[in-house]
Amino acid sequence: MSTTTTDLQDEIDEIEGSHDSHDDHHHGPEKGLMRWVKTTNHKDIGTLYIWFAFSMLLIGGAMAMVIRAELFMPGIQLVDPNFFNQMTTLHGLIMVFGAIMPAFVGLANWQIPLMIGAKDMALPRMNNWSFWILPFAGMMLISTLFMEGGGPAFGWTFYAPLSTTFAPDSTDFFIFAVHMLGFSSIMGAINVIATIMNMRAPDMKYMDMPLFVWTWLITAFLLIAAMPVLAGAVTMMLTDRNFGTSFFDAAGGGDPVMFQHIFWFFGHPEVYIMILPAFGVVSQIIPTFARKPLFGYSSMVYATASIALLSFVVWAHHMFLTGMPIAGQLYFMYATIMISVPTGVKVFNWVTTMWRGSMTFETPMLWAVAFVILFTIGGFSGLMLGIAPADIQYHDTYFVVAHFHYVLVTGALFSIIAAVFYWLPKWCGNMYNERLAKIHFWWAVISVNVLFFPQHFLGLAGMPRRIPDYSLQFADFNMISSIGGFAFGASFILLTYIIVDCIRNGKPVKEDRVWDSAKGLEWTVATPAPYHTFDTPPSKKVILEESSHIGEH
Amino acid sequence: MSQQKQTITKAFWVKLFLVPLGMFAFAFALVPLYDTFCDITGLNGRTSSSSYEGQPIEVDETRTITIDFLAATAPGFPVKFYPMTTKMKVVPGKLYTINYYAENRSNEVIVGQAVPSVAPGEAASHLKKLECFCFNNQKFEPKQPIEMPVRFFVDSEIGKEVYNITLSYNFVKVKNTATEGVAGL
Numbered sequence: 001m002s003t004t005t006t007d008l009q010d011e012i013d014e015i016e017g018s019h020d021s022h023d024d025h026h027h028g029p030e031k032g033l034m035r036w037v038k039t040t041n042h043k044d045i046g047t048l049y050i051w052f053a054f055s056m057l058l059i060g061g062a063m064a065m066v067i068r069a070e071l072f073m074p075g076i077q078l079v080d081p082n083f084f085n086q087m088t089t090l091h092g093l094i095m096v097f098g099a100i101m102p103a104f105v106g107l108a109n110w111q112i113p114l115m116i117g118a119k120d121m122a123l124p125r126m127n128n129w130s131f132w133i134l135p136f137a138g139m140m141l142i143s144t145l146f147m148e149g150g151g152p153a154f155g156w157t158f159y160a161p162l163s164t165t166f167a168p169d170s171t172d173f174f175i176f177a178v179h180m181l182g183f184s185s186i187m188g189a190i191n192v193i194a195t196i197m198n199m200r201a202p203d204m205k206y207m208d209m210p211l212f213v214w215t216w217l218i219t220a221f222l223l224i225a226a227m228p229v230l231a232g233a234v235t236m237m238l239t240d241r242n243f244g245t246s247f248f249d250a251a252g253g254g255d256p257v258m259f260q261h262i263f264w265f266f267g268h269p270e271v272y273i274m275i276l277p278a279f280g281v282v283s284q285i286i287p288t289f290a291r292k293p294l295f296g297y298s299s300m301v302y303a304t305a306s307i308a309l310l311s312f313v314v315w316a317h318h319m320f321l322t323g324m325p326i327a328g329q330l331y332f333m334y335a336t337i338m339i340s341v342p343t344g345v346k347v348f349n350w351v352t353t354m355w356r357g358s359m360t361f362e363t364p365m366l367w368a369v370a371f372v373i374l375f376t377i378g379g380f381s382g383l384m385l386g387i388a389p390a391d392i393q394y395h396d397t398y399f400v401v402a403h404f405h406y407v408l409v410t411g412a413l414f415s416i417i418a419a420v421f422y423w424l425p426k427w428c429g430n431m432y433n434e435r436l437a438k439i440h441f442w443w444a445v446i447s448v449n450v451l452f453f454p455q456h457f458l459g460l461a462g463m464p465r466r467i468p469d470y471s472l473q474f475a476d477f478n479m480i481s482s483i484g485g486f487a488f489g490a491s492f493i494l495l496t497y498i499i500v501d502c503i504r505n506g507k508p509v510k511e512d513r514v515w516d517s518a519k520g521l522e523w524t525v526a527t528p529a530p531y532h533t534f535d536t537p538p539s540k541k542v543i544l545e546e547s548s549h550i551g552e553h
Numbered sequence: 554m555s556q557q558k559q560t561i562t563k564a565f566w567v568k569l570f571l572v573p574l575g576m577f578a579f580a581f582a583l584v585p586l587y588d589t590f591c592d593i594t595g596l597n598g599r600t601s602s603s604s605y606e607g608q609p610i611e612v613d614e615t616r617t618i619t620i621d622f623l624a625a626t627a628p629g630f631p632v633k634f635y636p637m638t639t640k641m642k643v644v645p646g647k648l649y650t651i652n653y654y655a656e657n658r659s660n661e662v663i664v665g666q667a668v669p670s671v672a673p674g675e676a677a678s679h680l681k682k683l684e685c686f687c688f689n690n691q692k693f694e695p696k697q698p699i700e701m702p703v704r705f706f707v708d709s710e711i712g713k714e715v716y717n718i719t720l721s722y723n724f725v726k727v728k729n730t731a732t733e734g735v736a737g738l
Binding site: 122186193194197198224225227228229231235236247250251255258262323324325326328 | 581
């Protein structure tokens with residue numbers, strides 16, 4: 001109730017131009033469950049996003065366990081092939097749209113207003129709406145598993161005509177779920193753009209913004225440009241399936257290959273949507289624990305922007321095998337490999353930031369360093385896949401699976417875990433158990449490599465992806481990979497314990513600046529972060545002091 | 554405080570919301586764009602469904618090209634359909650005729666349309682058809698067998714790197730028997 005009144009009050013204030021009454025009505029959150037349903041507070045919504053993403057991560061992870069259990073040995077042991085296909089499909093969809101993307105939006109909600117000295121997001125009520133769409137979309141997606149004919153089983157890329165002519169009836173629910181997820185992320189992105197462009201502290205220039213804010217601003221533009229194209233693709237699927245159109249049906253003059261063009265026109269920017277905020281997180285953490293300003297701040301900004309622009313002109317490198325003239329193959333190959341230039345700039349900047357720094361290895365730093373190393377491995381296998389003639393061999397093998405799990409698990413997911421450990425003490429006011437967190441880190445980082453590294457070898461040897469059975473020569477590496485998979489999966493039980501233990505019984509943190517050498521406006525507010533922050537914007541002096549790239553001024 | 558709450562102009566919101574709306578429209582604009590692009594470039598094996606009416610082109614006796622003929626039918630199209638010649642060597646510029654065989658296995662009248670496709674895409678614009686069952690709808694009486702000729706040549710301007718061409722036809726049922734040919738092909 002009180003939240004709504006506040007917002008009304010805000011608007012009345014705005015209309016009347018009177019702000020006098022404003023400063024004194026500080027209040028905490030509403031009591032009870034309705035707080036979470038009705039909240040318009042960016043911190044509450046950030047928390048909701050992150051818990052939602054975490055629960056989706058566990059569900060998607062459980063599906064991965066089914067996949068790895070079936071692949072433990074050759075032959076069909078546990079699940080029938082159709083269910084296996086539903087597992088790979090939903091695992092991919094849930095992890096991409098349910099776990100990684102909402103987790104980053106959650107981090108954005110918590111951190112962006114704190115980092116730019118704003119009171120809240122620009123559109124608090126739309127913020128509430130874009131979160132609360134998600135649980136329904138997620139439930140609808142998962143519910144397809146229990147429908148007659150089973151859930152979608154055509155892979156997360158849902159190529160037509162597999163997803164149109166030959167798909168189960170539940171596909172229409174899948175389409176609607178994708179529409180809702182897309183709607184939610186477009187609204188989230190609009191909110192982020194409006195917040196960053198309009199709500200920054202008056203004295204904060206664009207080039208004073210922390211890199212997490214910069215990368216999210218660019219990501220948000222990618223989102224509003226790419227997600228509507230996905231919405232268009234699934235809408236065409238919907239009308240092809242139900243209303244007699246023939247967008248992807250050759251019998252009516254359509255073309256199934258066009259589906260792939262439209263899908264990847266969305267799909268390639270999408271992979272950068274999932275990795276650019278990760279770059280931002282790592283660029284915040286490494287300077288803190290290397291005790292040096294970030295090396296090459298402005299080159300980081302320009303590199304991020306160039307990656308974003310290039311991401312729209314390389315989509316057909318996912319389609320080298322659909323038949324393409326040699327000129328097309330060359331163009332998409334060169335354009336793809338060109339992305340490694342700005343990405344390389346970033347990796348070298350992180351390494352240079354650490355160079356001769358006074359480094360300590362608290363848990364967030366461990367995850368960030370692991371990110372730099374393992375994401376780079378994923379980048380290298382991406383380069384291999386970008387080479388058109390070589391891709392003929394690698395296409396649709398486990399090499400591709402290994403590649404995108406290196407960039408998405410040890411890349412995006414690791415950065416999210418790093419971010420949570422980095423900012424959790426500020427959020428809840430308690431310190432996590434450093435010893436347990438380190439044990440968890442080493443457990444996870446070793447098992448994730450046991451899980452995914454052998455998949456490179458399997459792919460190079462020719463094991464196809466998305467198949468529940470395999471020839472005997474693939475048996476050993478699959479067993480190793482599955483053992484790594486079970487160990488990595490189990491590590492999340494410990495992670496859950498560490499997080500819950502930190503929130504409930506963690507040692508209270510006294511300092512506002514939780515990490516002694518951390519820079520950024522978020523460390524100038526009290527610990528734990530009060531429900532309302534930056535009622536008065538930070539001064540120019542504070543902003544300049546807290547720009548971690550201050551060395552460049 | 555007064556500095557904090559900056560008003561966001563209406564124009565800003567309009568611009569911001571127009572981007573996703575425009576991109577949604579763009580997804581649909583990709584459909585005609587893709588069609589036009591493929592028709593012009595012959596990308597994706599898009600080949601002409603109308604008769605070649607240009608001048609005869611000079612014969613290039615110095616090389617031969619192998620052509621494979623394929624046939625497929627859409628699901629639920631009860632016609633037996635296959636090429637009577639599956640492979641032949643051709644000299645660029647010379648005219649050839651081969652036959653496809655089709656037989657209606659059902660007891661109903663069926664109207665179908667064959668959709669041609671050429672691989673590799675570079676060859677699509679160089680394979681010229683003078684006569685083809687794909688130019689029009691084909692009507693099959695119940696249990697009727699037909700032999701359908703394709704008269705074609707490969708023009709001698711085709712790139713030297715192409716030495717093998719595949720011509721395939723996919724026979725599909727025509728939804729509305731009144732239409733001539735298939736829209737957009």
